């Protein structure tokens with residue numbers, strides 16, 4: 001078997017790809033989820049390549065995107081009368097975890113090991129997948145009773 005083919009295949013399968021089956025029934029939330037997947041892939045690439053500047057630039061973008069997403073999601077959940085307290089606590093925890101990872105990476109200044117890179121990537125990709133496919137899926141039934149383009153006031 002051609003080894004490069006295997007490596008290419010392996011790299012491809014570790015990438016997060018958003019698909020329509022992950023739709024939670026709202027355009028804003030879906031678009032943000034897709035962006036989150038895109039940024040997790042970019043962070044992973046930068047971590048593996050040990051491109052310290054890129055790691056922090058993309059990580060900051062990732063954190064900002066997630067924070068905006070949490071706010072929009074909370075607004076939408078409130079507008080459709082979906083209980084959100086549990087989500088809110090999870091969001092606070094996740095944002096502080098991201099902060100901790102960033103601080104850890106910063107202190108290592110590009111000298112992290114392959115296994116550390118693997119750990120950070122797994123943490124981020126697992127969080128992103130669980131967040132979309134399990135946590136946010138709970139909103140789907142209710143969101144589907146609204147138009148796909150539903151935007152409550154104050155959403156950015």
Ligand SMILES: [Fe+2]
Pocket residue numbers: 029033069073131132136
């Ligand atoms: Fe979400």
